[in-house]
Amino acid sequence: MPKKLTAQRRTHPLWWCAALLCMILTVAIIFGGIAVFIGYLVIHPRVPILSVIDAHLDLFQYDYAGTLVTQVSVVVRSENDNLKAHSSFSDLQLRLIFEGMHIASLQAGDYDVRKNSTVDFNFVVVSRPIPLSPAQSMDVDVMLKQDQVRFDLQGNARARWRVGLLGSIRFWCHLNCKLNFRQSNGSYVPSPCTSRAK
Numbered sequence: 001m002p003k004k005l006t007a008q009r010r011t012h013p014l015w016w017c018a019a020l021l022c023m024i025l026t027v028a029i030i031f032g033g034i035a036v037f038i039g040y041l042v043i044h045p046r047v048p049i050l051s052v053i054d055a056h057l058d059l060f061q062y063d064y065a066g067t068l069v070t071q072v073s074v075v076v077r078s079e080n081d082n083l084k085a086h087s088s089f090s091d092l093q094l095r096l097i098f099e100g101m102h103i104a105s106l107q108a109g110d111y112d113v114r115k116n117s118t119v120d121f122n123f124v125v126v127s128r129p130i131p132l133s134p135a136q137s138m139d140v141d142v143m144l145k146q147d148q149v150r151f152d153l154q155g156n157a158r159a160r161w162r163v164g165l166l167g168s169i170r171f172w173c174h175l176n177c178k179l180n181f182r183q184s185n186g187s188y189v190p191s192p193c194t195s196r197a198k
Contacts (some may be wrong), residue, residue, distance in 0.1 A: 048080045048087040050173045057181035068130040080113040084163045086111045094155035103127045113137035151179040
């Protein structure tokens, strides 16, 4: 029997181009990953942090009508421990809360923190007269008898590293802590108040 001749199909040149492009992209991603890993080992970046380093209760006036007026000074530090990478912060939004009531906002615009450096913000928060409920008034009476006043400080800031040719890394720094004061002299009772991961 005579053999039938079969024509072999050839791969279209576009498929070869697509395969070559995929190979180039794969190699680029592998080398990019290696570069980022080596950059991390060389630079060894640390996460910039927010923390409260000092505070003072300047004013805490409470009258028998159940109205409170207060003034608090808070020093918030932005810290960049990296020796080889700049960092920047933006959208710093903190809330000072007393007995569940938002009494003031602490805000800052965009700012940079150089390598292995810090930037401090001295916030002075003055509240409007705050009408307290009977339950809140009782809590304030207890605080005054114990000579201890507590505020909550909550909020966050957007942080970004600039790591040379490797580009930038973005993340959020979160603060959620209590500020304790002696009402008799306004002194701050230091306690951990930082965005550093525990």
